[in-house]
Amino acid sequence: MTQAANISIDxxxxxxxxxxxxxxxxxxxxxxxxxxxxxxxxxxxANVDDAAELTQETFVKVIENIDKFESRSxxxxxxxxxxVNLTLNYCQRNIKLGYRSLDAQSYTDSDQxxxxxxxxxxxxxxxxxxxxxxxKELCQxxxxxxxxxxxxxxxxxxxxxxxxxxxxxxxxVLEIELGTVKSRLSRGRSALREIMEEISx
Amino acid sequence: xxxxxNIDELLSEFIDGQLSTRQQTEVKRxxxxxxxxxxxxxxxxxxxxxxxxxxxxxxxxxxxxxxKATLERKTLLGQHSGLHSERQGARYLLARKVLTAAAMxxxxxxxxxxxxxxxxxxxATENTLALKSWQSDIVITPKxxxxxxxxxxxxxxxxxxxxxxxxxxxxxxxxxxxxxxTILNGAEGPYVLNCSKETLAALLxxxxxxxxxxxxxxxxxxxxxxxxxxxxxxxxxxxAHQTSLKNRVKIAKDFAASNSMTQQIPGKEVxxxxxxxxxxxxxxxxPVLTSSEKKTKEPVALVxxxxxxxxxxxxxxxx
Numbered sequence: 001m002t003q004a005a006n007i008s009i010d011x012x013x014x015x016x017x018x019x020x021x022x023x024x025x026x027x028x029x030x031x032x033x034x035x036x037x038x039x040x041x042x043x044x045x046a047n048v049d050d051a052a053e054l055t056q057e058t059f060v061k062v063i064e065n066i067d068k069f070e071s072r073s074x075x076x077x078x079x080x081x082x083x084v085n086l087t088l089n090y091c092q093r094n095i096k097l098g099y100r101s102l103d104a105q106s107y108t109d110s111d112q113x114x115x116x117x118x119x120x121x122x123x124x125x126x127x128x129x130x131x132x133x134x135x136k137e138l139c140q141x142x143x144x145x146x147x148x149x150x151x152x153x154x155x156x157x158x159x160x161x162x163x164x165x166x167x168x169x170x171x172x173v174l175e176i177e178l179g180t181v182k183s184r185l186s187r188g189r190s191a192l193r194e195i196m197e198e199i200s201x
Numbered sequence: 202x203x204x205x206x207n208i209d210e211l212l213s214e215f216i217d218g219q220l221s222t223r224q225q226t227e228v229k230r231x232x233x234x235x236x237x238x239x240x241x242x243x244x245x246x247x248x249x250x251x252x253x254x255x256x257x258x259x260x261x262x263x264x265x266x267x268x269k270a271t272l273e274r275k276t277l278l279g280q281h282s283g284l285h286s287e288r289q290g291a292r293y294l295l296a297r298k299v300l301t302a303a304a305m306x307x308x309x310x311x312x313x314x315x316x317x318x319x320x321x322x323x324x325a326t327e328n329t330l331a332l333k334s335w336q337s338d339i340v341i342t343p344k345x346x347x348x349x350x351x352x353x354x355x356x357x358x359x360x361x362x363x364x365x366x367x368x369x370x371x372x373x374x375x376x377x378x379x380x381x382x383t384i385l386n387g388a389e390g391p392y393v394l395n396c397s398k399e400t401l402a403a404l405l406x407x408x409x410x411x412x413x414x415x416x417x418x419x420x421x422x423x424x425x426x427x428x429x430x431x432x433x434x435x436x437x438x439x440x441a442h443q444t445s446l447k448n449r450v451k452i453a454k455d456f457a458a459s460n461s462m463t464q465q466i467p468g469k470e471v472x473x474x475x476x477x478x479x480x481x482x483x484x485x486x487x488p489v490l491t492s493s494e495k496k497t498k499e500p501v502a503l504v505x506x507x508x509x510x511x512x513x514x515x516x517x518x519x520x
Binding site for chain 2: 027031034038043055056064138142158160161162167182183187189190196197
């Protein structure tokens, strides 16, 4: 939250300059958020090329509509709202998106990876997060599980557990009530746990 | 199942630190007392940890340049501002609607003119027939050369002398057959002249010398609807030379008004004398036949219809 607040203060100045036609400010806004937005989009759509295109489209839309940004929410949540809406619309157009994903499709689960996942989920000892990030096979499994989630559940889990947004920010991005955020996130996590349990068998 | 969902929601919020202190205490108590819930919590935490530990992907280096290129392209194509585009679009749609409506109205008008032009002849005939009932003189009468027709009433004390003057003027100017005189109960009646305008002008010129001797000179035209009192020979000639009844009536009314004003101003006699003497001064005297030989009658000349006039001269005795 502190990080988000700091971002908002800087963003206000950049947005103001951008509205006045300052191209440097526009570039700084893009550079500042391009990786985070691209990462969220890629995790939702699971396609590198489409994610790049959607990211580009997001920033074009952001710049084109920057005069409409009313500062009632932060620029950060406003930009992510545009990105997530574009990506979810893209997902709706591609019903078979999960099967189309290169990352999810090209990977074949090995017994060793399945066993690793099962141990990971049930081991009472706390695992090392850095070691987890190094395990590409486990990451591929996690992505595969994510892609099996409903689009809306996947988006909310990614915004919370990958982007690190708080519930209020998620509510602004998805334009839903706070209670809806809690219940949808809970259902998404439960579904993900079941999918992973299923995969690990 | 619903209970599990409620527990999962509680556990999800517990993992995110969204619960109050009291709720957290409650969850901890549940975990300690129920190994199944503890296992569920651990699995949810591991899922969150696994998803959160996925490596962050970096955007392609070309994103910034691609965005700038797209914006430049849209600017060049005039599609930059969404709001602006919407307004332009709205104006364009409105203009299209207005133009469409105008085109429709124009088309209907053209069609109406076409339909009217097809049906008009019959309608026009009906209208003409309808007009006939109240404009019979104008509509029913076929078009033909408008000829002058009038009646000149000359009042005198010396009726026999006046008849002699008129007869001499007719004999001197009109070919035979272009004038008739009716005799009523042995008394001399009016003279009816059917001659050309030039012949009438010559006859009237002959009468100018004696014109003042008539006590009154009144011309009636347009079926006696228009009267010119104290008319002069020149005025009669000018009226007769008009090519349409409308013009004849108009100029006759002007002369009537002018003559009326002349009668009312002092010294009218002088003006009248001057007016009547002018032609005499300008016109060379007419040769007078001195021998006893009678003037040879000119052969009967046919007067073209468009130049034909009819004038009835009535001599009345001043009572």
